[in-house]
Amino acid sequence: MKEYRYKINGNLYKVTVGDIEDNNVRVEVNGTPYTVELEKQNKPKIKPVVRTASTTPAAPPAAVTRPASVGSKSGIKSPLPGVILEIKVKEGDTVKRGQTLLVLEAMKMENDIKADRDGKVTAIKVSKGESILEGTDLIIIE
Template sequence: MGKIYKIRIDSEVYEVEIEEVIKEATHRVYREVKATEKVQPKENIKETAPKESEVIKEESKEEIIENNVEYVLAPLPGKILKVMVKPGDVIKKGSVLLTIEAMKMENEIFAGFDAKVADVYVNPGDKVETNKKLLKLVR
């Protein structure tokens, strides 16, 4: 429920309700996660079971390694105008990665963190839809 206001237009008074609308972020980054499962024979579980602290340390190392890959997705549908990076480039937070034209406006896509470009999925002239993978970055 929003706030209710009275507005006067000429000599008429109108009652209006105003709601706050929260917009979604205009760009999303997804992480590639690989599932790993360790299998031990049932008879050796008691003898070889690691201590709880060892399991936590081991899992957190795997998580750090597997969560290094992130994708830059198209925030809106449009046409790729410029790609400023290529695989192997090291980029800094805030640097321009590419430019998308949408509704006759040029929209620059910036790096959100320091990374290395692992792969580029688009070329100038390509048309993209929202959430299409544009780049693969490795932290």
Template sequence: MRKFNITVNGKSYEVEVDEVMETSTTAASEPKAKAAPAPKPKVAPAPKKAEPVKKQAPAASGGGETVASPMPGTVLDIKIKEGDTVKKDDVLFILEAMKMQNEIRASKGGTVAKISVTKGASVNTGDTLAVLK
């Protein structure tokens, strides 16, 4: 008989195993021992998930263009105000993601119709940051 220590899901068990040499005489004459079932480990309850932040629906912009967040992160700075005129490639927001500051730029020129986030807000990919007309 051999003893082994086995760890399952972080819990250690000591098991004993009989070594069986199957031959035509021993296999028929000796019954095989059944292994005792291992005790079921207790499962910890799943942690409660925080409720997801509701995505802000794009405003009915009447032909305006939505500036969406390209990645999840935190809005560090807002470089525009409602009513400002922006040109293509102007910096609109500074978004921190993975310890890096990313500039969110305008894809086209226009007037800022609505700013949908505040400084310090957490955003997910696809969340509306602003609407340009």
């Protein structure tokens, strides 16, 4: 079971996600149990590619590469769902690798979220008291 806290239109909701059986999930919202039916996902149909002598390219296709990141901006992501307790930096601050950027409460524990590199804070994507999910961008460092 996983527990989450969500704030929707100023109201706090405690959501517990329980067992999943077929397409049904047992969920409890603020102590009230529900059974939620998940939408079935259609698997995409894959068409086989048949190459003939007339469609075979003369040279192999170029490898797909990621462009080099200019300015090397990237976000510090939340390692787990929780609630933002404190933000210790402001936009424009210069930070060092290992410096605590914010405090995240998850599973009744306070977790320091630290910078993974030296840089400048260009954006703060969350606010104090906000409930967030795992993988949410928290702070952008350039």
